[in-house]
Each structure stands twice: as structure tokens, then as C-alpha cells.
Amino acid sequence: MNEIIDITLRSIWISGCATLIAFFIGIPLAYILAYRRRAELISSIVESLVGIPTVVLGLFLYFLFSKSGPLGFLNLLYTPQAIIIGEAILVIPLIISTSFRILKNTIYIYGEFAIAIGATKTQKMILILKESYLGLLASFTMAFSRAIGELGIALMIGGNIKDFTRVMTTAIALGVSKGEFELSLLLGCILVIIMIVISVILRIISRGIKY
Amino acid sequence: MSQKRITSILLMIIIFLAILNFIQYINPRKEIIISTSSQSEVRIRVSTTTSLYATGLLDYLAFQFNKLYPNVKIDFIAVGSSAALKIAERGDACIVFSHAPELEEQYIKKGVIDYGRIIAYNYFIIVGPLDDPAGIRNASSAEDAFRKIYEACESGRTFFISRGDNSGTHIKEISIWKKIGIDPHGKSWYRETGTGMDQVLIISNEMKAYTLSDTGTYLQFKKEGRLPNIEELFSNDSSLINIYSIYLVRNCSSDLIPYAIAFIDFIYYNQRDLIGKFGIDKYGVPLFIPAIDKEKELACEWLKIARGY
Amino acid sequence: MNIISLKNIYYKYSQSKEWTLENISICFKKGEITIILGPNGSGKTTLMKIASLIYKPIKGDVYVDNKNYWSLEESEKLLIRRKITYVHEKAVILKGSVIDNIIYGLRIRGMDKESAIKKAIEILNELEINDILHKNALELSAGQSQIISLARALVLEPLFLFIDEPFSHLDKSKKMKVIDILKRIKKERGIIISLHEESLVEKISPDNLVEIENGRIVNIKTFQY
Numbered sequence: 049m050n051e052i053i054d055i056t057l058r059s060i061w062i063s064g065c066a067t068l069i070a071f072f073i074g075i076p077l078a079y080i081l082a083y084r085r086r087a088e089l090i091s092s093i094v095e096s097l098v099g100i101p102t103v104v105l106g107l108f109l110y111f112l113f114s115k116s117g118p119l120g121f122l123n124l125l126y127t128p129q130a131i132i133i134g135e136a137i138l139v140i141p142l143i144i145s146t147s148f149r150i151l152k153n154t155i156y157i158y159g160e161f162a163i164a165i166g167a168t169k170t171q172k173m174i175l176i177l178k179e180s181y182l183g184l185l186a187s188f189t190m191a192f193s194r195a196i197g198e199l200g201i202a203l204m205i206g207g208n209i210k211d212f213t214r215v216m217t218t219a220i221a222l223g224v225s226k227g228e229f230e231l232s233l234l235l236g237c238i239l240v241i242i243m244i245v246i247s248v249i250l251r252i253i254s255r256g257i258k259y
Numbered sequence: 260m261s262q263k264r265i266t267s268i269l270l271m272i273i274i275f276l277a278i279l280n281f282i283q284y285i286n287p288r289k290e291i292i293i294s295t296s297s298q299s300e301v302r303i304r305v306s307t308t309t310s311l312y313a314t315g316l317l318d319y320l321a322f323q324f325n326k327l328y329p330n331v332k333i334d335f336i337a338v339g340s341s342a343a344l345k346i347a348e349r350g351d352a353c354i355v356f357s358h359a360p361e362l363e364e365q366y367i368k369k370g371v372i373d374y375g376r377i378i379a380y381n382y383f384i385i386v387g388p389l390d391d392p393a394g395i396r397n398a399s400s401a402e403d404a405f406r407k408i409y410e411a412c413e414s415g416r417t418f419f420i421s422r423g424d425n426s427g428t429h430i431k432e433i434s435i436w437k438k439i440g441i442d443p444h445g446k447s448w449y450r451e452t453g454t455g456m457d458q459v460l461i462i463s464n465e466m467k468a469y470t471l472s473d474t475g476t477y478l479q480f481k482k483e484g485r486l487p488n489i490e491e492l493f494s495n496d497s498s499l500i501n502i503y504s505i506y507l508v509r510n511c512s513s514d515l516i517p518y519a520i521a522f523i524d525f526i527y528y529n530q531r532d533l534i535g536k537f538g539i540d541k542y543g544v545p546l547f548i549p550a551i552d553k554e555k556e557l558a559c560e561w562l563k564i565a566r567g568y
Numbered sequence: 569m570n571i572i573s574l575k576n577i578y579y580k581y582s583q584s585k586e587w588t589l590e591n592i593s594i595c596f597k598k599g600e601i602t603i604i605l606g607p608n609g610s611g612k613t614t615l616m617k618i619a620s621l622i623y624k625p626i627k628g629d630v631y632v633d634n635k636n637y638w639s640l641e642e643s644e645k646l647l648i649r650r651k652i653t654y655v656h657e658k659a660v661i662l663k664g665s666v667i668d669n670i671i672y673g674l675r676i677r678g679m680d681k682e683s684a685i686k687k688a689i690e691i692l693n694e695l696e697i698n699d700i701l702h703k704n705a706l707e708l709s710a711g712q713s714q715i716i717s718l719a720r721a722l723v724l725e726p727l728f729l730f731i732d733e734p735f736s737h738l739d740k741s742k743k744m745k746v747i748d749i750l751k752r753i754k755k756e757r758g759i760i761i762s763l764h765e766e767s768l769v770e771k772i773s774p775d776n777l778v779e780i781e782n783g784r785i786v787n788i789k790t791f792q793y
Contacts, residue, residue, distance in 0.1 A: 209335060210335065
């Protein structure tokens with residue numbers, strides 16, 4: 049039971065860090081993109097990257113982080129940081145493409161208003177981020193769910209090392225290969241519950257912002 | 260207003276903890292140069308075949324080892340045999356567990372692995388439907404059993420499920436087909452799944468088909484009650500021998516080599532107590548037989564398999 | 569700041585082929601009410617947005633007093649822009665209470681919260697809508713939203729006030745109330761209102777009436793009272 053709690057907390061931390069990093073990279077990029085006049089090409093490329101199979105990305109990152117790869121000297125392979133980086137890369141396109149639409153819409157309504165009422169560039173940006181808060185929060189939740197629910201990256205560059213990089217999805221996969229289906233099912237249920245709880249918590253927090 | 264403040268405080272706390280967590284991970288847990296006297300943590304990475312890891316033996320060995328070397332953490336990366344060796348070749352692991360002599364031989368020649376020790380063995384088993392349509396229960400040898408399965412399959416009475424993933428088990432299966440001069444690839448009854456032993460056993464159970472399995476995974480699944488439709492039909496033939504070896508990876512960082520060798524030696528010299536008794540409490544029989552008493556014969560068998568005699 | 573003048577303005581939106589505005593020249597002066605009259609799609613809103621310095625014309629210049637606005641430094645532009653306010657036809661409502669909405673413009677100009685609220689309440693009293701002070705602004709009716717967005721502009725005391733179709737959702741008494749206020753404050757500022765029907769022109773009694781059709785000015789009338 050202790051191990052399950054351990055794995056669950058580790059999963060939340062790793063995916064949470066990854067999503068936060070991706071969020072602080074993705075939102076500014078989406079903001080810049082939303083202001084470009086001809087962003088269709090870039091946004092469609094980004095959108096197509098949303099569905100990238102996690103094993104493909106995992107394999108790619110494995111070659112990058114491997115000792116004989118270009119970033120081998122960082123000693124990142126099979127560490128939690130590697131998973132964090134990998135999952136952040138995984139969800140950045142998701143965050144960009146979802147928040148891009150929201151920001152574009154908000155800019156359309158509030159961008160002009162901000163100029164009309166005499167806001168500086170920074171004030172305009174703050175206003176737009178504030179007005180699209182709910183949507184950005186939804187994008188964060190989606191990204192977190194994707195990060196915590198992915199298997200390929202955690203397995204390939206995390207290595208499913210006991211007490212170190214074992215997260216819920218890799219533990220589920222191991223449970224299946226051990227024939228311990230009940231354990232896997234239990235972890236699976238916890239995973240789903242976490243996704244729901246996080247989403248509900250963010251909704252409740254956001255209600256505080258709205259008014 | 261107060262709600263707004265609470266939200267921003269919550270957000271700050273989350274960000275702060277995230278950063279803290281990241282820093283904490285980065286600092287002490289890495290493979291850093293250690294002096295022998297200090298108690299700082301060392302991580303030795305070990306790539307291994309999944310079926311071996313899934314038995315729980317390796318975690319048990321690491322646990323026992325940690326009683327002597329509490330500051331050495333053994334990290335297991337569980338993948339297929341060929342992937343395990345590949346990871347070693349790329350310098351991402353210091354020790355490899357493997358049970359595919361043909362592959363091991365290749366990597367020894369390439370100079371990737373060294374300091375090999377045979378640590379245990381058991382037998383691959385042929386499992387199949389309870390009513391045994393191919394009639395292999397009283398086959399005279401593994402080759403004979405495979406020939407009987409071939410005939411039954413050709414007449415449409417059953418299927419054969421293959422790992423198809425270059426694992427040790429898969430390589431063994433291919434070598435048996437080769438010995439009897441049959442190429443099953445492309446036959447409608449020959450299903451290559453490309454998955455782990457666990458999936459293959461589940462599929463065999465569903466399809467009431469034959470397959471070759473390692474003992475550990477089979478016993479575990481049988482005990483959990485996952486395999487009501489199939490059972491062990493043939494085993495203990497010398498040509499089904501399954502030899503587990505442990506190797507040191509040559510380009511392992513020189514700071515870690517002493518610890519890696521200590522781990523290998525620890526397992527090698529404690530086979531009888533650690534490996535020989537593992538699994539008795541759970542399955543009634545040991546999952547692996549220690550190699551130390553039959554070392555010469557096993558080395559001979561290993562060579563035979565590796566060179567394809 | 570006494571006069572905004574547009575010289576030979578051309579404008580079109582990026583996706584359209586035809587000019588939305590074609591060769592427009594016009595002045596708006598302090599102390600005058602100007603009505604821009606034209607059917608829907610005639611280019612009123614675009615003209616208002618160019619004159620209120622939101623859109624940059626594709627050809628032509630916009631002068632504020634004698635300065636060519638679009639060739640000024642960013643800091644200078646901001647100073648000018650903060651004295652000119654444009655009120656959208658479809659009210660833009662920010663998240664928060666009514667009072668949050670109204671003080672927004674004052675807050676970004678650096679006014680402290682207390683005095684901003686005080687000013688906002690004055691305006692709301694004048695418009696007789698102080699009963700919705702603490703309501704969630706997103707739950708207001710269309711008419712209330714329109715009044716709020718007007719109040720948000722009035723509270724800034726701009727030198728030039730552009731109002732796009734201000735009366736479309738207002739009932740009669742509110743219409744008269746707004747017109748009264750506009751007339752009262754016009755002395756120190758220029759007020760420009762766009763309308764699509766003539767019926768209200770007489771009540772407002774503007775100094776100038778500009779008629780616009782298909783992106784061109786077809787008639788300018790100046791009234792003397």
C-alpha cells in the first residue's frame with residue numbers, strides 16, 4: 049500500500065512539474081502565435097504534433113539522452129528529470145494548440161478594447177490572460193491528464209526504476225506483465241480519480257477568479 | 260477579493276514546490292564521483308529482460324545486496340533481452356541480465372560486455388490446451404513436440420503463438436524450428452504477436468493455442484488463475500535449457516565498476532541461498548536452479564546454443 | 569488637443585479585396601457633437617476606429633492637432649490615446665463586478681482604487697444605475713451592458729469620445745438620459761456618435777452630420793443653433 053501511495057505521489061509530481069514547465073513555455077508561444085496574422089501553417093503543424101505517439105517521442109528522447117547520444121553528458125537518462133522534460137515536450141503542442149484558439153478569440157474581443165481604453169502593451173497582455181483564464185486552466189488540465197496518463201516516455205526514458213522513476217502508468221504495465229491485474233486495475237482507478245479530482249479542483253479555484 | 264488572494268497564494272505554493280522538487284531531484288541523486296568512505300548514494304543501472312524482472316527475483320537480490328552496501332542503489336531497467344543488450348551497447352547500463360546466449364556471444368565479440376557469469380538456469384516449457392490436440396505430453400524431445408505441433412496446426416486443429424520480439428524465449432523457439440527444418444513464418448496458424456511473455460500467455464489461453472514460455476512467467480500467471488485453458492505439457496528436455504547470465508558492461512564509468520563487480524560477485528557467490536530458494540514459499544518450487552554446481556556443463560551448453568552446434 | 573483630422577484615408581481588411589474606406593478626409597473638433605450616419609456595412613465603425621486611433625490606415629494620415637499620429641514614438645502615442653476613448657457597439661464586458669468594469673480604465677492609468685470607485689459611483693448615480701453596482705457584469709442584460717461600457721468611457725473624461733451605435737439596446741428614458749449627459753459635457757470635448765437611422769438625429773441636435781455610404785462620405789451638413 050505504501051508503494052502505491054509513493055508511486056501516485058511521484059506521478060503527480062512528475063506530471064505536475066512537466067505540465068507547469070510546458071505551461072510557462074507554451075502560453076507565451078501561443079500568445080505570440082495568436083498575434084500573428086498568418087499563423088495557420090504553424091498552428092496546423094503544432095496541432096498535428098498534439099497526437100504524436102508517446103513511444104516515438106520516448107525513443108527520440110532516448111537517443112538524445114543516451115550516454116552515446118548528443119546530450120549523454122547530462123546524465124539525464126533514467127531519471128525523473130528526464131521524464132519531466134519528455135512529458136513537457138509532449139504536452140507543449142497540446143497547450144499551444146488549445147490555448148492558441150482561446151487567446152485568439154480573447155484577443156479578437158479584448159485586444160481592440162484594450163487599445164481603445166488606453167492600455168499599455170503589458171496591461172493589454174494582463175487583461176487578455178485574465179479574460180482567458182478559464183480556458184487556459186482547461187488547457188492546463190488537459191495537458192496534465194495527458195502527461196500523467198502517458199506510458200511511452202515514462203517507460204523509455206524513465207526506465208520504470210523502483211522507488212525512483214516508477215510512475216502509475218509504468219507500474220500498471222509492470223503489474224500486467226506480472227499477472228497482478230488487480231493491482232493494475234487499482235492503480236488505473238486511482239489514475240482516473242486523480243484526473244477527475246484535479247479537474248474539479250481547478251474548476252473550483254477558477255470560480256474564485258471569475259468573480 | 261479574498262478568494263482571489265487565496266488563489267494566487269495557492270498558485271505560488273504550487274510553483275514553489277515544483278521548483279523545490281526539481282532542485283531536490285537534480286542534486287544528490289545523480290551518479291556522482293564518490294569516495295569509498297563517504298555514504299553518498301551511488302546508482303548502478305542494470306538492464307534486464309522483463310520476464311526475469313517480473314518474477315521479483317531481481318528486486319529481492321538488490322534488497323539483500325543493500326544490506327551489505329546500503330549506499331548502492333540498483334536501478335533495474337526491464338526490457339527485452341535484445342533491447343537490454345542494446346541499452347548496454349549505448350552505455351546506458353553497467354550490468355546486463357540476459358538469457359539469450361546467441362545474442363550475448365555477439366555482444367561479447369563486439370566488446371560490449373565482459374566478466375560474464377552464469378548465475379542460474381531453468382527450462383523453457385511448452386504450454387498448450389488442456390486436451391493437447393497435438394499430443395505432445397509424451398513427446399520424446401522438444402524437437403519431436405514441435406513437429407507434432409506443426410502437424411496438428413497444419414491440419415487446422417490448433418495454433419501456435421510466437422513472441423516475435425527477439426527476446427531470449429523467441430530466439431530459443433526459432434532455433435527449435437530451425438533444428439527440425441520447418442519455417443513457420445507466414446503460415447496462417449503461426450501468430451507472431453511482438454509482445455511480452457505475459458501477453459503471449461494470455462493470448463494462448465484465449466485461443467487455446469501452443470506456445471513456448473519461460474517457467475517464471477508461466478508459474479506466476481498460473482498461480483494467479485489467469486490461464487484456465489492451458490497448462491504445461493512438456494519440459495525438462497536438455498534442448499529447452501534456459502541459461503541466465505550476468506555481465507559487466509565494459510564502458511561502465513570507472514567510478515561505478517567496483518560496485519558493479521561487487522553486485523555481480525554477490526549474486527554469483529550467493530546463488531544457492533538467494534536464487535535457489537527464491538519462489539519456494541510462493542510457488543512450492545524454486546523458479547530458478549543455481550548454476551554453481553553444474554558450472555562446467557552449463558558453460559558447455561551455453562557455448563552450444565551460442566554457436567548453434 | 570483640439571482637433572483630430574483624417575487626410576485621404578484608405579482602409580481595407582486583410583481578407584477583403586475592395587476598399588472598406590476610400591479617400592476619406594474629415595475633421596473632428598473639440599466642443600462639437602458629430603453624427604456619422606450610414607446604413608450597416610457602410611464603413612462607419614471602421615471610420616470611427618481609425619479616427620479613434622485603433623486601426624492604422626493603409627493609406628493616408630491621421631493628425632492629432634498637428635502631429636502625424638502613426639509616426640510618433642510609442643510613449644507619445646500612449647499619452648494621446650489615453651485622451652481618446654472608443655466605445656464598441658457590442659459592449660465588451662470584463663470579468664468581475666460592474667464596479668470592477670467601470671474602474672478598469674482609471675486603474676490602468678494608475679489611479680488608486682478608492683478614488684476610482686468614488687468616481688465610478690458618481691457616474692453610476694448620474695446614469696441612475698447604481699442599483700447594479702455589485703452585480704456580476706457578465707450577467708447583465710444587453711442594455712445594461714451598453715450603459716456600463718458607456719459609463720466606463722465617461723468616467724475617463726476623455727477629450728474625444730467615440731461612441732458606436734450607443735442607443736441600440738436602450739429604452740427611451742435611458743436614451744434621453746444619455747443624450748442629456750452628452751450634450752452637457754460636450755463643451756470641453758469632441759463627441760462622435762455613429763447611427764444607422766435618422767430618427768434620433770434631431771434629438772441629439774448635433775453640430776455636424778456626416779453621411780457615409782459604401783466607404784465614401786456622401787454628404788456633410790453643419791448646423792448652427
